[in-house]
Amino acid sequence: MYDDDFKAEAVRLAKAGNRSISQIARDLDLTETALRRWIEQSDAAGGAPATGPLIAAEREELRRLRREVRTLQMEKEILKKAAAFFAKESK
Numbered sequence: 001m002y003d004d005d006f007k008a009e010a011v012r013l014a015k016a017g018n019r020s021i022s023q024i025a026r027d028l029d030l031t032e033t034a035l036r037r038w039i040e041q042s043d044a045a046g047g048a049p050a051t052g053p054l055i056a057a058e059r060e061e062l063r064r065l066r067r068e069v070r071t072l073q074m075e076k077e078i079l080k081k082a083a084a085f086f087a088k089e090s091k
Contacts, residue, residue, distance in 0.1 A: 011042045
């Protein structure tokens with residue numbers, strides 16, 4: 001609904017501390033809940049505005065899981081080759 005630039009500007013205004021979050025939300029025609037959620041997402045992303053639906057913690061988990069999948073795939077290939085080798089040797 002709102003683009004990332006709008007969200008980032010709303011968060012910047014809220015963090016500036018010149019006005020209350022409720023006042024900023026009213027001025028921008030937002031719900032206070034939405035603005036607070038954007039602030040939380042910004043804080044979770046290390047202060048950087050979210051560039052997509054994933055927050056920083058989710059991106060890190062995704063990276064970790066992709067590494068783990070690559071490792072498991074390599075291990076599976078090694079086990080396949082070992083099984084084929086031992087099946088061939090036992091004949």
